[in-house]
Amino acid sequence: MLAIGDGSSEIRLEETTTGREVARLTGPEQGWYLAACFTPDGTRLIGQGRRFIFVWNLRLIRRQLKELRLDWDWPEFLPAAPGSESRQSLQVEVLTGDLHKPPLTREQRAQRAIEFHRRQVEANPKDAKACNNLAWV
Numbered sequence: 001m002l003a004i005g006d007g008s009s010e011i012r013l014e015e016t017t018t019g020r021e022v023a024r025l026t027g028p029e030q031g032w033y034l035a036a037c038f039t040p041d042g043t044r045l046i047g048q049g050r051r052f053i054f055v056w057n058l059r060l061i062r063r064q065l066k067e068l069r070l071d072w073d074w075p076e077f078l079p080a081a082p083g084s085e086s087r088q089s090l091q092v093e094v095l096t097g098d099l100h101k102p103p104l105t106r107e108q109r110a111q112r113a114i115e116f117h118r119r120q121v122e123a124n125p126k127d128a129k130a131c132n133n134l135a136w137v
Helices: 058-069 105-121 128-136
Strands: 003-005 010-014 021-026 034-038 044-048 055-059
Touching: 003 034, 003 044, 010 044, 044 058, 055 058, 105 128
Parallel strands: none
Antiparallel strands: 003 010, 010 021, 034 044, 044 055
16 A cells, blocks of 8 residues: 655555555644655554644554445455554654754755765766756755
């Protein structure tokens, strides 16, 4: 399955082999969502909104849809490992790093990009991609 955040307030789940849409997910806030990754067992989707990170529990969503006879046309998930379906909240530690620093200006970001691409060209002057990237910046 592939998760696509298309700039709307939804994430589309599509079958990778056919491109067939399996489901659409929405979040609790209006705005765009970016699909980041699935958990290794494929039962949770982690995505990003404007201000928060969201986790969609696909197993729970499907369980509730089955009760309404609206389940997706998609193979069943493997059974959950014992104890893995805890109702406890996730505990997340946020490492702020350099968030307290003021953001770079547009000119500062451009200068850093120029310096970065210039070093790439100096390291390999025949690298067409590096030359092109420097030209565009």
